[in-house]
Amino acid sequence: MTDGERTGISRRTVLRASGTAAAVPILGANRTSADETAAPAPSPALPGDCPDATVEPSMTHCEGTTTEGCADDHPATTELQSAVRETLAETYPTVGALLDAGFKPYFDTLDVTEENGYAHWLSPEFIGDETVLDPERPESVLVDTGSWRAIGVMFIATHDGEAVEPMAVYDDSEGRCSPWHAHTGLPGRFAWWYYQHVYEGTDDIEFSLPCRTPCMLHVWAVDHPEGVYAHDAPPDSARDREPAADAGFETDADPGADELGWEVLPDAVTPDRLPDEIPLLN
Structure with a gap:
């Protein structure tokens, strides 16, 4: 789910999670492959039954999806983006509005070496x-951590919390547009595991990550140079906006002056165990 999935993570994190000699014991010991080179044993980060899973950030297209027919000026795209912009402006104008609506914050972890500068806010209800x-019911809102403004949404293909096959944005005489992707890299798989265990109320902490996330699709409310459905985060130049005038909740931090993160949120919405406190990452 972290949208630094094309962004590198540090060697220290890779060693922690891959089961190499530098990793903690809970992640598995080395085994010797047929060519007598050391290979990581199956571990919570790289389960043996997940051949596509990686420690490095990675993604894959979902079955039946394609971006070849996607166009920013297609009526279905302009209608969807306009509806997303309206929802963000009218329903979720502040971080406080997201909190009031029950959205849960997730700030990327795993020593991402190039900061994306935005966070995922996830709605257990949606x-x-x-x-x-549904632009009125986005499963995740993407918030710039500098301006504290929403810059887009991430739709997640789930029914009752379980992954389902996603629908196309459109499929007509002009082409098929279905730009869904799933994350197979450790940062995204860990983020989805964290959401399910911490925010969906699962008390037992099992160190077995999913092989992949459900299918996901971005719709950017800002003018992204790579398009409305681009996977990577928009550059800073596309996010050159005035900071939010109000945080929307009681805090000593100021949008634009202070970075939006766990430390500025109310204690009532901060999880007891933050991502970097999970033993899997220590």
Whole structure:
């Protein structure tokens, strides 16, 4: 789920999670492969039954999806982006509005070496319902951590919290547009595991990550140079906006002056165990 999935993570993190000699014991010991080179044993980060899973950030297209027919000026795209912009402006104008609506914050971890500068806010209600690709019910809102403003949404293809096959944005005489992707790299798989265990109320902490996330699709509200459905984060130049005038909740931090992160949020919405406190990463 972290959208630094094309962004590198540090060698220290790779060694921690891959089961090499520098990793903690819980992640598995080395084994010797057929060519007598050391290979990581199956571990929570790289389960043996997940051949596509990687420690490095990575993604894959979902079955039946394609970006070849996607166009920013297609009526379906302009309608969807306009509806997303309206929802963000009218329903979620502040971080406080997201908190009031029950969205849960997730700030990327795993020593990402190039900061994306935005965070995912996830809605258990919308992830748990039966709607998909509804601009009024986005499963995740993407918030710039500098300006504290929403810059887009991430739709997640789930019904009742379980992954489902996603629908196309459009499929007509002009082409098929279905730009869904799933994360197979450690940062994204860990983020989805963390959401399920911490925010969906699962008390037992098992160190077995999913092989991949559900299918996901970005719609950027800002003018992204790579397009409305681009996977990577928009550059700073595309996010050159005035900071939010109000945080929308009681805090000593100021949008634009202070970075939006765990430390500025109310204690009531901060999880007891933050991502970097999970033993899997220590």
